[in-house]
Amino acid sequence: MTQVKKIFPYLVSVLAAFLVVGILLWVLKFNPLKAFETLLFTSFRTPNGFIQTLLKWIPLTLCALALTVPMSAGKFNIGAEGQMLVGAIGAAAVGIIGKDLPIGLLLPLVILAGTAAGALWGLVAAWLLYQFNINEILSTVLLNFISFSLVDFVATGPWRDPAAGHPTTVAIGEGGFLPMLVKNPPLHSGIIIAIIVAIAVYYFTSKTTAGYELVVTGANPRASKVHGIDVRKMFLFSLVLGAACAGLAGAIEVSGVHHRLIEGLHSNFATLGIIIGLMARGKNSAVPVVAFFISILEVGGSAMQRTVMVPVQIVLIAEALILIFILLSDIIKRRQK
Amino acid sequence: MSGIESTITDFLKLTFLSMVPFVLASQGTMLGGRTGVFSVAQEGIMLIGAAVGFLVSYITGSNLVGALAAMLVGGLFGLILAYFTTTLKMDQFVVGLALFFIGTGLSSLLPKIVIGVTLTPPLVPTLPEIPIPLLSRIPILGPVLFKQNILVYFSILISIALWYALYRTNLGLSMRSVGENPKAADALGINVVSNRYITTIIGGMLMGLAGAYLPMVYTGTFTDLMTKGRGWIAIALTFFGAWSPLPILFGSLFFAAIEVLSFRFQVGSSIIPYQFLTMLPYIATIVVMIFTFGKSRVPSFLGQNYDRERRTL
Numbered sequence: 001m002t003q004v005k006k007i008f009p010y011l012v013s014v015l016a017a018f019l020v021v022g023i024l025l026w027v028l029k030f031n032p033l034k035a036f037e038t039l040l041f042t043s044f045r046t047p048n049g050f051i052q053t054l055l056k057w058i059p060l061t062l063c064a065l066a067l068t069v070p071m072s073a074g075k076f077n078i079g080a081e082g083q084m085l086v087g088a089i090g091a092a093a094v095g096i097i098g099k100d101l102p103i104g105l106l107l108p109l110v111i112l113a114g115t116a117a118g119a120l121w122g123l124v125a126a127w128l129l130y131q132f133n134i135n136e137i138l139s140t141v142l143l144n145f146i147s148f149s150l151v152d153f154v155a156t157g158p159w160r161d162p163a164a165g166h167p168t169t170v171a172i173g174e175g176g177f178l179p180m181l182v183k184n185p186p187l188h189s190g191i192i193i194a195i196i197v198a199i200a201v202y203y204f205t206s207k208t209t210a211g212y213e214l215v216v217t218g219a220n221p222r223a224s225k226v227h228g229i230d231v232r233k234m235f236l237f238s239l240v241l242g243a244a245c246a247g248l249a250g251a252i253e254v255s256g257v258h259h260r261l262i263e264g265l266h267s268n269f270a271t272l273g274i275i276i277g278l279m280a281r282g283k284n285s286a287v288p289v290v291a292f293f294i295s296i297l298e299v300g301g302s303a304m305q306r307t308v309m310v311p312v313q314i315v316l317i318a319e320a321l322i323l324i325f326i327l328l329s330d331i332i333k334r335r336q337k
Numbered sequence: 338m339s340g341i342e343s344t345i346t347d348f349l350k351l352t353f354l355s356m357v358p359f360v361l362a363s364q365g366t367m368l369g370g371r372t373g374v375f376s377v378a379q380e381g382i383m384l385i386g387a388a389v390g391f392l393v394s395y396i397t398g399s400n401l402v403g404a405l406a407a408m409l410v411g412g413l414f415g416l417i418l419a420y421f422t423t424t425l426k427m428d429q430f431v432v433g434l435a436l437f438f439i440g441t442g443l444s445s446l447l448p449k450i451v452i453g454v455t456l457t458p459p460l461v462p463t464l465p466e467i468p469i470p471l472l473s474r475i476p477i478l479g480p481v482l483f484k485q486n487i488l489v490y491f492s493i494l495i496s497i498a499l500w501y502a503l504y505r506t507n508l509g510l511s512m513r514s515v516g517e518n519p520k521a522a523d524a525l526g527i528n529v530v531s532n533r534y535i536t537t538i539i540g541g542m543l544m545g546l547a548g549a550y551l552p553m554v555y556t557g558t559f560t561d562l563m564t565k566g567r568g569w570i571a572i573a574l575t576f577f578g579a580w581s582p583l584p585i586l587f588g589s590l591f592f593a594a595i596e597v598l599s600f601r602f603q604v605g606s607s608i609i610p611y612q613f614l615t616m617l618p619y620i621a622t623i624v625v626m627i628f629t630f631g632k633s634r635v636p637s638f639l640g641q642n643y644d645r646e647r648r649t650l
Contacts, residue, residue: 133631141569145619153612316442
């Protein structure tokens with residue numbers, strides 16, 4: 001019963017958002033039922049659809065954790081986009097420089113370099129907060145814009161692939177490719193890394209002392225300070241940890257999907273990560289489930305654009321509406337008490 | 338006019354021209370913040386303002402109607418922000434972010450629905466220069482200050498008007514008190530809720546207009562994500578301007594100058610890779626924040642909702 005009670009507001013929120021979007025579609029003279037059918041079931045109709053969904057789930061989960069981990073400590077990381085991109089740069093750089101190394105060596109190096117680069121990018125914002133008390137929302141967003149230019153610089157610099165029409169680097173060494181779990185349609189082993197990270201984050205924040213300090217800081221920074229927790233260090237640490245997740249997402253995109261740095265490889269993962277994290281109300285354990293749901297909508301959304309000709313942007317609006325309705329359900333709950 | 342003089346005149350003129358979106362968005366942020374509502378939806382509201390402003394002026398053929406429509410939509414976003422935070426007491430950052438996403442999504446969707454995909458971009462006429470008689474003939478100062486489009490004049494006038502309203506009228510005094518100490522303001526009979534609604538709605542209108550300026554002055558058309566972070570920079574600028582109208586006006590000039598310089602160097606120089614010049618405005622913003630955050634005066638109740646029934650603040 002309690003489980004049902006927990007899920008109920010989510011269901012109502014999704015339904016309400018679909019109702020609003022349905023009316024919007026109907027006004028725009030699309031067939032809402034056909035659109036929704038495509039949106040919800042594309043992931044489950046073909047093996048390819050399902051694998052596409054899993055492939056989206058990987059960066060979405062990691063980018064959402066990039067928001068929820070700092071949020072556990074009460075900080076907002078809006079910079080997963082930049083952290084993911086800088087992570088991708090780091091991974092590609094190591095993959096290109098060490099392209100002759102064997103897989104046993106190069107693959108871990110590529111993944112670690114990406115994670116570390118993402119963490120470093122997060123550290124910039126974290127340090128600005130620690131040292132100068134600069135609002136992390138602003139600094140992380142501004143660092144996003146800087147990272148776009150960085151990617152452009154690397155992808156059009158000495159490593160650029162002259163054969164590609166779009167800013168792209170040459171491929172990383174084959175030793176840096178993530179092995180495939182399924183050959184056709186392709187599913188790389190990055191999904192295992194993402195699952196491990198999601199579990200590790202959950203374990204860390206709910207079962208360890210350091211993780212507990214982090215969560216307590218978020219719940220009540222003043223009380224935590226009184227009890228001897230260095231609150232500002234916790235902020236710093238949480239932001240860097242979140243950024244490492246986003247950096248890992250970038251590394252996995254390079255090592256598992258593109259095998260090179262491509263401008264625009266961040267897609268809309270970071271934006272969706274924020275929506276997912278907020279929908280999960282900052283709960284690390286809820287992130288993988290919500291991320292899976294959003295992956296279904298994303299895969300369905302692009303199919304909807306192809307077959308029913310509904311612009312894909314409608315999905316982002318639907319997702320933002322779901323978020324607002326979930327937040328509203330909190331208010332209703334509060335009023336009932 | 339000698340070469341160097343005309344270069345300086347051009348640079349200053351462009352700086353005043355580019356200051357407008359910063360001034361409007363930042364004064365909008367300041368206004369809401371002064372009563373305690375901290376919006377982080379600027380980027381989204383500017384984008385939806387740009388899209389609506391462009392589309393309405395394209396359809397009606399009137400930039401004025403387009404600008405008014407952009408303000409209307411911006412005001413609507415402000416109203417939603419005020420309702421969710423002031424009435425429903427939801428977290429201001431979370432609501433602001435949700436509105437940022439909705440604004441971004443809608444701005445990208447609307448042109449595709451209304452106009453569709455076209456080979457050549459649909460254009461609206463850009464705002465004409467309106468020289469002010471006599472004054473525009475002063476050397477350097479004339480073309481820089483008095484030979485600009487109407488929104489340059491408007492952004493300067495609104496900044497002065499806001500300064501006057503906030504610091505020289507009773508209305509402004511009660512607004513400021515709501516942001517500093519809502520409990521005390523409430524006890525004095527000042528309506529906290531209506532003050533927050535009004536400032537947040539007007540703030541949203543200014544942000545919408547700030548967005549509409551981009552297609553109407555720079556490009557003549559709407560492109561996805563055309564605000565390029567100006568909404569976020571406006572927040573930093575508001576801190577830089579200590580949440581006060583006149584310093585914000587001068588701060589906007591500074592940010593506009595960096596934007597113009599970064600663009601100028603990209604065209605002119607080949608020594609520094611252009612990517613590092615595109616970074617310039619964002620890096621400058623961060624550097625400015627280092628020197629102003631923590632030191633600048635911030636409304637005490639910024640970002641916090643006021644609950645009458647709570648005992649402690």
